[in-house]
Amino acid sequence: MSNLYRSRRRRNGLATCLSLAATFLGLSWLVLILAVLLWKGFSGLSVQVFTEMTPPPGSVGGLLNPIVGSLIMTMLAVAIGTPVGILAGTYMAEYGRHDKLTSVVRFINDILLSAPSIVIGLFVYEIMVYPMGHFSAWAGAVALALIVIPVVVRTTEDMLLMVSNPLRESAFALGLPRAYVIRHVCYRVARAGMLTGVLLAVARISGETAPLLFTALNNQFWSTNLDAPMASLPVVIFQFALSPYEDWQKLAWTGALIITLAVLALSIVARAVAASRKEP
Secondary structure, eight states: OOHHHHHHHHHHHHHHHHHHHHHHHHHHHHHHHHHHHHHHHGGGOSHHHHHSOOOOTTSOOOOHHHHHHHHHHHHHHHHHHHHHHHHHHHIIIIISTTOHHHHHHHHHHHHHHTSOHHHHHHHHIIIIIHHHTSOOHHHHHHHHHHHHHHHHHHHHHHHHHTSOHHHHHHHHHTTOOHHHHIIIIIHHHHHHHHHHHHHHHHHHHTTOOHHHHHHTOOOSSOOOOTTSOOOOHHHHHHHHHHSSOHHHHHHHHHHHHHHHHHHHHHHHHHHHHHHHHHOO
8 A cells, every 4th residue: 555545545534524523513503503492492382372462571472463474575575576586587598698788687696695684674774664754564575575586586597597408499490489488398397496496585585584674673463554564573583582571582482483494394395396306
């Protein structure tokens, strides 16, 4: 066995050990966080949490109004952001693949993809909340939609670029217009990946707190008025966790557990959809 071989084998073993140590270190923090969340959140999980409103300090209550508020603003954000993201991604992949405009849009989209959500919340505050003179669910939905758009744009473009060109050319050879080919051929092949992108975007906005603090704020009472402040689960968790009241802190842990389970379910669905795409 040569010295060079032994030296390479030692370095390979050292790199493997360091990689495994880093992996276990990262996973241990994740397991610790999940264990604390389950320990503190599961004890407060009951039917009451889903059927009663947020209580005043020292009273019994639940998280019904923030859960409903979060669902409303999330659905509005997806309804606003998904069509915009799909159309923009379609232009970048199908119409302007080699244009300079596409390069500029892709660069700006990458910046938005990594932009801090609090900056987006402040932006929506300036263009909607300040001119309107009050916080509203519409402003919260727009702020969340601005987070949805870059995720959907990136996944739509990537999935459409993976559609093989011979498939497109075969459809064009039949005399079909480009819009028809995109809708009935490209979208059909890429729909699983595009749906996965939408689900990942929903998972990302489900726990966003900062943009909602600047736009929808909060509401202690039941409200489905989109033109008024609306309660949301992330903001209630933030406020209850900082309060000195033990019952509020318990509800904050329960709310955090509900969001975590919802995001976990969405991630599982997204992976199942992505896996189904690989099946013949």
